[in-house]
Amino acid sequence: MTATASDKTGAHTPEAADVITGARERIDSLDDRIIGLIQERMAVSAVIQEARITSGGRRVNLSREMEVLDHYRQALGKPGTALAMTMLELCRGRV
Numbered sequence: 611m612t613a614t615a616s617d618k619t620g621a622h623t624p625e626a627a628d629v630i631t632g633a634r635e636r637i638d639s640l641d642d643r644i645i646g647l648i649q650e651r652m653a654v655s656a657v658i659q660e661a662r663i664t665s666g667g668r669r670v671n672l673s674r675e676m677e678v679l680d681h682y683r684q685a686l687g688k689p690g691t692a693l694a695m696t697m698l699e700l701c702r703g704r705v
């Protein structure tokens with residue numbers, strides 16, 4: 611194990627450094643996919659908001675947002691609610 615690999619991973623053995631380096635590549639790939647999905651969600655959400663505003667309605671629909679927040683909370687627990695709130699802000703801006 612090089613000193614550099616140890617510094618980067620925090621591992622104390624070459625075996626652990628290899629595991630961490632490999633798993634981090636998977637995490638980076640997952641994060642790319644998650645970001646892509648969020649961007650896709652933002653685009654779909656924008657279509658809905660545009661249609662509602664054009665029809666004379668409001669951008670935000672709180673009862674629907676409650677359903678989204680509950681969905682995330684049921685799947686991920688309390689931090690899921692915070693995640694969903696951030697995602698809603700990305701999709702419809704600040705309220």
Ligand SMILES: C=C(O[C@@H]1C=C(C(=O)O)C=C[C@H]1O)C(=O)O
Pocket residue numbers: 654655656658659669670671672674675678698701702
């Ligand atoms: C997309 C919608 O419009 C807004 C954005 C939402 C979202 O991004 O999930 C949810 C509710 C609305 O505030 C919708 O009403 O479904």
